[in-house]
Amino acid sequence: MYQYYEVEHLTFVFVTKNQVEYSIYFKSSPYFLGDESLPYASFIYEFIIESKHLDDKVLIPLDKRTGETIASILANFYLKFDHSVTIYICDSSDNRQLARKLKFDHWFIDYNSDKSLVKISEELIDSDGVSYPVSLIVKYNNPYFLDIVDRFRNLKEDYTK
């Protein structure tokens, strides 16, 4: 695992051996399940992974420690904020959303060894037909677990009407 540092509130940075600079954000997103008055709305965060390296045209080499570090940041976040709900939306601006989803899924499977976190995935499609793979992560012991999962699943119902 790489050393990381909380450079701003809920923003963590680390650097890999390939000099890739990662910034990991937990961005407050109380709107995401459609009702900001929900008792858990203020615990909804978007999980954002940003990376910066010298040559953006070159794909970032595979590096096991990157996944370990991101998993550790996520695990520590849930140690501090047990009842949080995190949403990971794969950026589709460069059409690499499925590659991001696969990588994230692998990290999650590899490092959620104690199975304390649950990940539920959906594919949301906007009115322009652009697809966004979206994952919701929540702890099993969240008191609103069923309602959270139900609301997340129902997001998709909107465009199947």
Place this chain on the structure above:
Amino acid sequence: MKKKKVTLADIIKRWKHEREKHNKDYARLVGSAEYKIVIENLKQEKTTNVPVL
């Protein structure tokens, strides 16, 4: 008064707006002096890990 139903389109529109704000925040962060110092320290492994609770 009955609440207006929030649709998926509303949520995605809001998310895109929030993402634009985030992109500006991210550009500000990576351009900041503090970020550059932290990154240099991390490269040299001088920065202490965030304590685990």
